[in-house]
Amino acid sequence: MRIYLVGMPGSGKSTMGKALARLLQYTFIDLDDRIISQEGMSIAQIFEQKGENYFREAEKQALQATFEEQNILVATGGGTPCFFDNMEQINAQGTSIFLNIPLKQIAGRLSPEKNKKIIRPLFDGKSEEQIKESLQLMWEKRFPFYKQAHLHITSPQTKPEKVMEMLLKTNY
Secondary structure, rough: EEEEOOOOOOOOHHHHHHHHHHHHHEEEEEEEHHHHHOOOOOOHHHHHOOOHHHHHHHHHHHHHHHOOOOOEEOOOOOOOHHHHHHHHHHHHHOOEEOOOOOOHHHHHOOOOOOOOOOOOOOOOOOOHHHHHHHHHHHHHHHHHHHHHOEEOOOOOOOHHHHHHHHHHHHOO
């Protein structure tokens, strides 16, 4: 079985993914980490040196490589489902879970004052207010893709155990 977490940047896909994979005894894959490994540079460097189109192609290739694996849980990048036919492929190849977290909470997580460890190229150098505005625009474009997911998690307090329970009750 393959499980794919989708949602906005900062929605907790990697955090939830690691915990859920541990519970299911699946291999956890962070798609961005795979891209970093295959390209030999950070996501920010890829965007800066090669551009977003190049990154999206590399992302598609990394996603397609997961279709050959079993018992994996993949934290996709926030934009992964929104390019090419990636969301259709995700749904055809596995079970998708949308982490639908309020934008206000995500903006706080992405704020440079609160999160100095992770550099996100689409938000780099922006204030929390600018991040909120960018997130709103991004949300409007991406939600039609995210809502195609098999399962939706709407509370940021949802525990991995609850998600596992939901997965086990589904026929995906």
